[in-house]
Amino acid sequence: MFGLPGQGMHLHLDALSLLFGCILLPQVAAAALAGMRGSVPFWAFVLGMGLTLLAGDGFTLILGFELMSAASWLLVMQGDAKPATLYAGVAIFSAACLIPAMFLPVSSLAFVLIAIGAGAKAGLAPLHSWLPRAHPAPPAGVSALMSGGMVKVALYVLIRYAFVVLAPAQQPWWGVALAAAGALSVLIGALRAVLEVELKTLLACSTVEYVGLIAVGLGLALYAKAIGDAELSGLALQAALLCAVAHGLFKPILFIGAGEVKHATGTTSLNWLGGMMRGTPRLGMLMLLGALGMAALPLGPGFAPEFLLFHAAIGAAATGGILARIGFSALLAVLGIGAALALAAAVRLIGLGFLGRPRSLHAAAAEDARRGPFLAMALLGVCCVPLALVPGLILDLLNPVIMLLAPAAQTPPLAYAPITLLVLAGIAALAAGFAQTRWGVRGLREVPAWNGGFGRSPAWLPFGDPHTQASATGFAEPIMRVLGKGLLGTAMTDPAERFLLAPLFRLQTKLIRLAERVRRATIRERLAFVFAALVACLLALGLGQGG
Amino acid sequence: MLAFVLAFIATALHIALCFAGAPLLTGIVNKLRAWLLGRRGPPVLQPYLHLAKLLRKTTLLPDTATELFILWPLGVFLAIAVAIMLIPGFATGMLTADAGDYITIVGLFALARAATMLGGLETGFGFGGAGAAREALFGLFAEGALLVLLLAFALLAQDTSLDGIATAFRSAHIGISVSLGFALAAMLTVALTETGRIPTDNPSGHLELAMVHEAMALEYSGRLLAFIDYAAMLRLLAWMNLIGTIFLPFGMARAAAFLSWPGGLLLWAGKLAVMAAALSVFEVSRAKMRVFRVPEFLGAALLLGMLAGVFLFVAARIGA
Amino acid sequence: MSLTFSLAHLLGGIILLCAFLQLSQRRLAAMITLYQTEALVLAAAAFWQGYAQAEFNLYLTGIITFALKAVLLPWGLRQIMLRFNMLRAVETALPMAVSMILGLALIGIAVLVVLPVTMNAISLTREDLAIALSVVLLGLLLMILRRNALAQIIGFLSMENGLVLAAIGMPGMPFVAEFSVALLVLLAFLVVGVFLLRIREHFDTLDLSGLEEIERRGR
Structure with missing residues (x-):
C-alpha cells in the first residue's frame, strides 16, 4: 500500500517496540476516557505513534512520526494558535534533521542528526523551550498523551537508532554528550517547574526534567556500552527505561487532573487555587499520588528509577580519568539538586493547590472530578501500584529489551525493597498506635487556627485574607x-529562549526585510538576478567540466 | 538458623534501644548546652515527660485545615522511624542490612522533609508557608551534597549499603584519608541543617519569623505534635548513627557474634556521648546565620563532597 | 599505607580545607581565624615531617611557622582590623557560589597538572604536591576576588603557606630557602601595613575599588 516505490512498507515488532507500546497503552485508554473519544485528530495522533513504534524501515518511521507531529499540531491548534506555530516550527526542524539521518551511512554525523531531531521533539535541552508552551495548550487528555507518550516516542526513535541501527559506529562521546544535554534539561526543567505559576506549564517543565533524566540514563548506557562496561550499561538502561515507564504513568494523571482543576475552577493558576482537598477529595488524592511520583519519593512510582539512575551515575564516576571523575560527580550533584527541586515542585503543587485555604471563591466552590476523567486517573493510578511496590518484577520484564539494546549488558538485582520499608513502617505504626492508646487520649477538637496569635479574619472574608498565606511566587x-537569578536571570526567561530563540527571531526579521527588498526590486534588478544566476550556473558547469 | 536468630535479636534490640533512647539523647544534648551556658538546665528525662504530656493533651484541628492534617505528622514519624531501623547502630549484619541502601536513606529523609513541608502548608497561614519555602531551599544543596558524598564512600567501600560501608571501613586498611576528612566536614554541615541545629536553625527558638522547622509545626498540638517532636528526636539519633557508622565504625559488633555485643553497645553509647558533647560545644560557640547564608554553607558542603571524590582519584592513582 | 604518609596527607588536607573555606567567608575575623588554623596545622605538619624524616631543620621551620604565622601575624592582622574597624563583611568581586566553584575548578586543575608532571617522582609525595599547588592557587584566587586590602594580604599569606607545605614535603629542601621566604613575608607584611596606613590617611577607606577608579581615569 504505502511506502517507497519498489520497497513497500515494512512493519516490525520487537521487545523495544512492545515496551513502548505498553507505555502508550494505558495513556491512550486514559486520554480516551478523559473525553477525547470523539476526536478524529486524536485517533490520527495515536495511529501516528503506533506506526512509528511498529515501523520496520526508515520511511515508515518518518511517515508515522510526521503523522504524529501533524495530528498533535492540529490538537495544539484547537487549544491556542500561538504556541501551535512554534510547535510546527520545531516539528519541521526535527523532521529536517531526522529525514537525512535516516538515509546517511552509519556514522557519528547520523547520530548527531538523530539526537538533535529526536531531542528537539522530546524536549531535550537546549531545544526544550517550546515544550512548556505547547504541551499545556490542548485539552487535558491530549496534554497528557503528549507529555507522557509523544516524548517517549521521540526517545524511542533515539534509542532505536543510537543503540541498534548505529551501534557499529558508536563512540564514548555520544553518551557523554547525551548525558550532558540530559543534565541541562534536568536542571532547567526542575528549576522552572518550581518557579512556574500555571499548573499545566509547571507539569510540562517537569516533563522536560524527566526527559532529561531518561537522557542521562541513556547517555550513561551509551558511554558504558562504548567503553565495554557490561554492568554499568545494564544499570543505566534499567534506569532509563524504568524512568520512561514511571513517567508515562504518573504524568498523565497529573495532566488530566489539571484539566479537571480547570474544569472545576476555571483557572489553572496556583495563585487562585488552594484548599481543594476539601471540596474535591477524589481529585486531590489522585493528584497526591501523581505528585508522589513526580517528587521521586520512596514508596512512590518514581523512586526506583531515580535510585537506579544515581547508582548508574556513581558507577560511571568510578570509570575513566580525572575529567570523567569531576564531570560525573558534577552530574551526580546536578541530579541530586534536580531531585530536590522536583520535590519542591511537587510539594508546591499539592501544598498550594490542594491544601491550605482557598484563594478564590472558584476554588472554594469546586466540584469533584467528573466520572470519565476520574476513571482515567484511577486507571493510571492502579497501574502505578505495582511500579511503586514491586519494581523488581517490572525490571525483570525489561530484561529482553536490555538484551536487545546492549547484548553484553548485565542486570544486577534491585537493592531497593519497598515491601521491606512498608513492613518496617507498619511495625512503627503499630508501636505508635499502641503508645497512643496506652498513654494518650483520643479525639480531635476543631478550633480556629492559632496562626501565631493573630485574631480571626473579618466576617466578609470567609477563608481569611487570601494574601496572608504563601502565594505560588512567594513559595518559590x-x-x-x-x-x-543565577540560571534564568531576573526576568525568569528560559536561557534557551534568550540564546537560541531570540537570535532566530532576529534572523527571521532580517530575512523578512531582505525578502521585502527583493519583492520591491525594480525590473532591472530582477533581470540582473536572473542574469547572475545564469552566469553562476554556467561558471559552475564550466569549472565542473574543466575539473 | 542460629545466625538468623541472633541477627533478629540484634535488630530488635537496635530498634528498641533507638526508639527508647532517642528522647534521652535529646535530653543529654539540652542539658550539656545549658551547662555550657552556665545554666542548670532541664532534667535529662524531660523529653519523655514532654512527650507524655503531649499525648494526654487534647489534639486541636484548625478549622482551615483539610482532612489530611493528621496524615503529615504520621508521615514524618514513619519515614524517620523506618530510616532509623535501617541505619546500623551498635552492630553490623542486622536483618535490615539488605534494604539499607544509602540512597534509600536519603530518600526517606526527603520523604520526611516533604511531609513536614506539606504539614506547614496545611493550614494556609504565613509562618508555615515561609518555613516550608525555606526548607525547600535548604533541601536543594543538602540532597546534592549527600549524593556526591556517596561517591566517595562507594569508591572506598565498593558498596553502597550502609552496612557494607561500615563493614569495609571497620577493617583497618582504609586508614586515614584526606577524602574522608573532606567528606566528614561536608556530612556534618548537612547533618546540622537537616536536624535543624544552630548555625542554620535554632531548635529552641521562639521567634516565629526566624524559625524553619518549628514554623512548620506551629499549628500542631497534642498527640500530632508528639509525633513531630518525637520524629525530631529520632532524626537527631539517626544522623548520629549515620555519622558514627560511616566515620567511626571501629568497635562495632557483629550481629552474628553474640560475644561482641556488649563491647559494641558500650562503644556505641560512648560514641553517641562524644557526638552529643561535640554538638553542644559547637552549638553554644556559634551564632545562627542568616537564612540566605545557609545555601552558601551547604554549597560549600557540596563542593567539599566533590573534592573528596577528586582527591580519592589522586589517592587511587598513587596506590594508597 | 604507613601512618607517616596518611597523617601527612591528612594535615595537608586540613590546610587545603582552610584555604578553601577562606574563599567562602565574608568577614575578616573568620578569614584570620582560618588563616591561623591553617598556620597551626602547617606547623604541626612541619613537626611531623621533621620527626618522619629525622630532620632537625624541619623542627626549626615548625617553630618559626608557629611563632610567626600562627601567633604574631594573626595578632597583627587582628590589630589592623580593629584599628580600621573592619568588623563588617567585606565586598567580594564575584558571587560566593561562583568563587567557590572557581576554587574547585582550580583544585581540579592542580590535580590534573601534578599527576602527569610528577609521574617519575616518589609516588607518595604527589598528593602533597597537588595539595600544595591547590593552596597556592586558592590564595591567588582569594587575592583576586576580594576588594579589601587586608583580605588580599590574607590571600597572599595563605599562598605562601602553600609554598612552605610543598617545601616541607620534599626531603632535602634546604632550610635557608624557607627562612628567606618567611622573612620575605614579614617584610611584605610590614610594607603593606605602612601602605595601608597611607591609603587610610588619604582615602579614609581600605576599599581599593576607589583607587582603581582613579587609576582608570588617569589613563
Missing part, C-alpha cells in the same frame, strides 16, 4: 533568589 522566592 527563596529558590528564585538563590538559583533562579
